[in-house]
Amino acid sequence: MLVVALLSVDELKRYSRQLILPNFGAREQRKLKQSKVVVTGAGGIGCPALYYLAACGVGNITIVDSDKIEANNLNRQILFTPADVGKPKAETAARRIMEFNPEIKVEAIEEIIMYDNCFELLKGFDAICDGTDNFPTRYAINDAAVVNKTPLFHAAALQFEGRVFTVIPGESACLRCMFPVIPPAGTIPSCREAGILGPVLGVASSVQAIECVKHLAGLGAKLGGRMIIFDARTVSFDEFKVKKNKNCTACGGKGFVPSPVEYKCEG
Numbered sequence: 001m002l003v004v005a006l007l008s009v010d011e012l013k014r015y016s017r018q019l020i021l022p023n024f025g026a027r028e029q030r031k032l033k034q035s036k037v038v039v040t041g042a043g044g045i046g047c048p049a050l051y052y053l054a055a056c057g058v059g060n061i062t063i064v065d066s067d068k069i070e071a072n073n074l075n076r077q078i079l080f081t082p083a084d085v086g087k088p089k090a091e092t093a094a095r096r097i098m099e100f101n102p103e104i105k106v107e108a109i110e111e112i113i114m115y116d117n118c119f120e121l122l123k124g125f126d127a128i129c130d131g132t133d134n135f136p137t138r139y140a141i142n143d144a145a146v147v148n149k150t151p152l153f154h155a156a157a158l159q160f161e162g163r164v165f166t167v168i169p170g171e172s173a174c175l176r177c178m179f180p181v182i183p184p185a186g187t188i189p190s191c192r193e194a195g196i197l198g199p200v201l202g203v204a205s206s207v208q209a210i211e212c213v214k215h216l217a218g219l220g221a222k223l224g225g226r227m228i229i230f231d232a233r234t235v236s237f238d239e240f241k242v243k244k245n246k247n248c249t250a251c252g253g254k255g256f257v258p259s260p261v262e263y264k265c266e267g
């Protein structure tokens with residue numbers, strides 16, 4: 001049993017409750033162990049997503065975030081404690097995740113993701129889990145995912161509503177198929193102005209992590225092209241299909257058409 005031999009005794013114990021799942025075994029666990037996932041943003045989405053990716057045994061996790069931890073992050077960014085205020089998010093999150101699961105490798109990158117660096121920075125991963133909180137960065141990540149052909153699991157939340165959208169390049173629609181250009185600054189409020197309830201982020205990021213783990217392990221139906229919306233006020237899920245746009249400037253028939261002007265805002 002070559003596949004089993006590649007998992008240590010500690011790993012077999014740690015993952016024993018998922019190793020007995022239907023259609024999930026040592027082969028799938030080994031796929032997770034070999035996977036490289038980049039989590040963009042160690043905030044309200046990134047923190048719970050990181051916990052679950054690490055808990056499942058995703059073997060190589062890179063965290064990209066340029067922010068420092070603030071006291072007002074603590075209602076939702078569950079990797080951090082009051083003693084962490086003022087420290088860099090990426091490094092602090094990486095340290096905590098390594099304590100949580102010492103079987104995996106975790107790297108921290110303290111950088112702003114922009115048009116200039118996104119294609120190189122996000123290259124070489126099996127999946128991107130995006131939880132960034134501004135549109136210029138989200139679009140840069142979308143474009144890098146399309147150009148590098150990396151599956152993108154995007155999640156976001158505001159007030160009582162969470163959204164999850166999965167992009168499988170070459171198969172399903174991307175963010176620009178749905179919204180071709182970045183919404184002008186100030187047209188969509190952020191959680192800074194509109195507020196956010198922490199567990200709503202937990203629901204959205206859990207769906208995101210489930211989809212990412214399913215993709216890496218080769219399990220089940222994928223959410224590519226489906227926008228999932230969770231409404232915490234009614235405790236209900238809704239969804240709509242997003243069709244691929246053949247004129248999309250990122251994934252359309254003409255191939256990727258760079259539009260760097262849009263990325264001037266650093267978010």
Ligand SMILES: [Zn+2]
Pocket residue numbers: 173174175176177178245248249250251252
């Ligand atoms: Zn597209």
